[in-house]
Amino acid sequence: MKVTVLGNSSTTVTAGGACSSYLLESDGKKILLDAGNGSIFNLKKILSLDQIDAIVLTHHHFDHISDLFLFRYEREGLKYMGCEVKPIPLYTPKMEPWLLEKLDKNHIFEFCFVEREKMLEIFGMKVSFIPVEHLVETYALRFEKDGKVFTYSADTGMCEGILKASEDADLFLCEATYVSKEPYRMKHHLHGKEAGEIAATSRVKKLLLTHLPEKEVDLLLSEAKEIHKETDISEILRSYGI
Numbered sequence: 399m400k401v402t403v404l405g406n407s408s409t410t411v412t413a414g415g416a417c418s419s420y421l422l423e424s425d426g427k428k429i430l431l432d433a434g435n436g437s438i439f440n441l442k443k444i445l446s447l448d449q450i451d452a453i454v455l456t457h458h459h460f461d462h463i464s465d466l467f468l469f470r471y472e473r474e475g476l477k478y479m480g481c482e483v484k485p486i487p488l489y490t491p492k493m494e495p496w497l498l499e500k501l502d503k504n505h506i507f508e509f510c511f512v513e514r515e516k517m518l519e520i521f522g523m524k525v526s527f528i529p530v531e532h533l534v535e536t537y538a539l540r541f542e543k544d545g546k547v548f549t550y551s552a553d554t555g556m557c558e559g560i561l562k563a564s565e566d567a568d569l570f571l572c573e574a575t576y577v578s579k580e581p582y583r584m585k586h587h588l589h590g591k592e593a594g595e596i597a598a599t600s601r602v603k604k605l606l607l608t609h610l611p612e613k614e615v616d617l618l619l620s621e622a623k624e625i626h627k628e629t630d631i632s633e634i635l636r637s638y639g640i
């Protein structure tokens with residue numbers, strides 16, 4: 399498995415940056431994990447949209463789904479021009495009616511709704527959807543293949559689910575939305591120190607931080623590294639082997 403970062407900002411997006419989206423490749427298959435705002439421009443630097451074999455959404459906040467609407471428009475446009483456009487499997491938590499109405503048009507997506515603790519086989523990978531603590535229904539994603547494990551935290555606060563999802567992961571792509579010195583605490587996001595604590599408790603081999611704030615990223619990294627040495631900041635358009 400290999401994952402390429404297409405967007406790594408939280409909602410405080412950096413100039414020229416992009417929000418959460420990652421391309422997971424395995425056995426020649428290409429799966430898009432989330433489609434945050436700005437990420438489609440990075441995706442198009444390496445692929446065309448018809449090369450995507452499936453899309454997986456962790457939850458429906460706009461910083462994780464905005465570019466899905468552009469995705470739909472482009473594919474629809476091609477259909478109107480007479481091109482053959484194959485529907486793309488879209489694995490997603492159950493959608494609110496307004497969102498489903500916007501996306502379920504012209505058979506651009508083949509919807510597959512996930513439920514609590516769902517485990518699926520996708521392109522030879524065992525994929526677990528594990529509920530985590532967030533403001534809306536959200537699933538961390540755990541991919542297992544040939545004895546290797548890749549976990550993407552989605553958006554989450556500290557919870558049992560994220561510990562379970564990241565257990566013994568070879569690569570743990572984990573959100574770290576703020577630094578711990580700030581005077582507030584969020585139950586639905588992690589700070590750098592918490593990401594490090596989860597990685598250490600779960601015996602993760604490599605921790606890769608994402609969903610980053612606009613400022614103080616170096617501080618956030620040092621907070622996590624103090625607890626889990628094998629930690630890096632994710633970089634846009636960089637690929638990480640698993």
Ligand SMILES: [Zn+2]
Pocket residue numbers: 457459532553
């Ligand atoms: Zn969110």
Ligand SMILES: [Zn+2]
Pocket residue numbers: 408409418459461462553609
């Ligand atoms: Zn988010």
